Amino acid sequence: MILFMLRIVEDYVRKAEAVVYNIQIQTSSILVIVTIMIFFFLSKKIGLFTEKVFTRILIGAFFCLLFDILSIVFICNDDTLPHLLVEISCKLYLASLISMAFAGFDYILTELLPEKTYHKSIMIFFTVIPIESIVVFCLPVSWYHKGRTVYSMGPATTMTYLFAFIFIIATIYTVITKRDRINKRRFIATSSWMALWMITAMVQFLNPELLIVGFSIMLGVLILFFLLENPASLHDKRVGCFNSHALFLFLDQIFERGEKYCITSFFFEDNTSDETLGTSSNIMMNTATFLRRYRNIAVYKNLENELVMLSKSPELTDKIVTEYRDHYRAHLVRIAKERSRTKARVSVVTLPDSTLVKNSDALFSLIHMTKDASSSGSSLVIQNVDSENLKKYYRFHEVAAEIRSALDEDRLEVFYQPIFSTERNCYVSCEALARIRRADGTLISPGEFIPVAEDTGLIIRIGDRVLEKVCALLSERKEISKILDYVEINLSVAQFKQADLFEKFVEITSRYGIDPAKINLEITETASIETKNTLLDTMKLFLDHGVSFSLDDFGKGQSNLMYVVEMPVSIIKLDMDMIKAYFVENKAKHVVSTTVKMAHDLGLHVVAEGIESEHELDSMRNENIDFIQGYYFSRPVLKDEFISLISKAG
Ligand code: C2E
Ligand code: MG
Ligand code: MG
DSSP states (O other), rough: OHHHHHHHHHHHHHHHHHHHHHHHHHHHHHHHHHHHHHHHHSOOOOOOOOHHHHHHHHHHHHHHHHHHHHHHHHHHTTSSSSHHHHHHHHHHHHHHHHHHHHHHHHHHHHHHHHHHHHHHHHHHHHHHHHHHHHHHHOOOOOEEEEETEEEEEEEHHHHHHHHHHHHHHHHHHHHHHHHGGGGGGHHHHHHHHHHHHHHHHHHHHHHOOOOOOHHHHHHHHHHHIIIIIIIGEEEEEEEEEEEEHHHHHHHHHHHHTTTEEEEEEEEEEEEEOOOOOHHHHHHHHHHHHHHTTTTSSEEESSSEEEEEEESSOOHHHHHHHHHHHHHHHHHHHHHHHHHHHOOOOEEHHHHHHHGSSHHHHHHHHHHHHHHHHOOOOOOOEEOOOOHHHHHHHHHHHHHHHHHHHHHHHTTTEEEEEEEETTTEEEEEEEEEEEEETTTTOHHHHHHHHHHHHHHHHHHHHHHHHHHHHHHHHHHHHHHHHHSEEEEEOOHHHHHHHHHTTTHHHHHHHHHHOOOOOGGGEEEEEHHHHHTTTOOOOOOOOHHTTTOOEEEETTTSSSHHHHHHSSSSSEEEOOOOHHHHTTTTOOHHHHHHHHHHHHHHTHHHHEEOOOOOOOOHHHHHHHTTTSSEEEEETTOBHHHHHHHHHHHHOO
């Protein structure tokens, strides 16, 4: 009896020893999975659909490891348990292995396919996987355990390895062939996960007693979690909200799905460089705390000084913004008491419907455009993107697209307007003026496209093209240089910011064999204010090279006589507004007379722009204006018409 009891105990200990030996890895792996689950489920998520896929993977991994442990325990106790129960436990484990092998492929599909296509293709797999599992369930399975060695085998096991192998190969193939379209981190995560799977599956297939597949499942989940799905990587710890990476991931998703969201940007700016007054960052922290009170919104930190709030409800957004206005005022009063004064400024811009734009780039340029359009000096500016802003935004992008296509398809044209000398009574120069010819033959005027070109940087390409065309014309039609002293070409501020402006000019003019003295560059006062330091150095390079300068648009906006003194220009061009004013206001008349006198005293010549009638011409002659430009002589015209005009006059 005692011997029998001892044998039972001994048998029990032996089995327990085999079980413990074989489930050590699986148990520690399942503990790691549970820990990740706790971190993942407890942290605030943004609502990405990849988060759902990862949740599926986590749950799948948990059950796979659980069935693995269960099957080992059951196999070790097969003498006491019903055969069917052991068989079911083994097959459950095998079926869960197939789903886990598919998980990697599933994850890659989220990156490669648009969401709708992803959902369609995933439905196919959700049909294939149960079919494969049924096949495995129908095939016989056997198992082996002796001492510490435990494993399952037979057709069901072989078939499982085959199905898993197909999924792994499909994933590896997709990752490699589509690597250009896969985000780098996802590429690393998925390919290392799959490589791990391949190695462990092969090792376990060849050595069934090494039960390491469960371990590699846990490692795969760990890699995914740390490289891609760790919610901590989507948080801005300082401000206590989501970060811009999270924002753009989520925005990409809502634009792809065409979801309607109400998007509000809060911009925090300091109007002073005084650090002690630099309260914008405090106000941003305070705003983030204020916004945290509300449910059903998500707050993200975008740029260094911008918070973005997303909400599904325009009413809720209105309520929050209104309450924020009061909160902000109260906060300012508090700051004012503590620090005597504040120079911070907050701009709040809301786009009530995200479906009005196509992507996040468009969204933020629209929001920024609306913010910049406000001229209010108030410390809190609240605006909505209205239909006017939207129209302006679309027009801006249409024009930018027109400029790009015109440059690519050589539809940028140069018109020429002659400039008449009152002293010599003939044309002595001309101004080159850019035009964009639409594909349908109509023209876009510079008034419309130059500001867009300046904002988008396309002005650089326009400037180069205009210079190229002027040089080509001067080298092709030598008579122009005989009749005219030089051609005036406009230069924008943005062009002066190029480090290689002078080198490019020299390259283009010398390629066409043009004498630099035949070019006069028109600069504006804005150019001289904004880039004054580098401007003078660059101008010197041009002057030494023989190029002369005109000061364009003099009298438009706030003219500063000091610039005339400081800038090495040889001509002052009186703006059309000033000329028009000359004929209606006595004061303007004095200004023109004085400017002409001053310019002459400084040894400069004066051009009057916008002369449209004989009366205007005569008045300008009486004022001793040197040169006349205006519709009275000619509108800007195309090169052939221009050449015949100056040739006839000559
Ligand atoms: P701007 O340099 O002051 O050029 C003179 C503008 O006055 C031209 O307008 C010309 O057509 C117009 N104008 C001349 N005479 C008369 C007149 O008698 N009556 C009236 N009503 N207008 C007259 P446009 O060609 O529309 O150019 C507008 C502005 O666009 C230019 O002003 C210049 O600032 C800019 N722009 C034109 N081409 C270029 C370019 O190639 N590069 C750069 N950066 N700016 C350019
Ligand atoms: Mg000009
Ligand atoms: Mg002008």
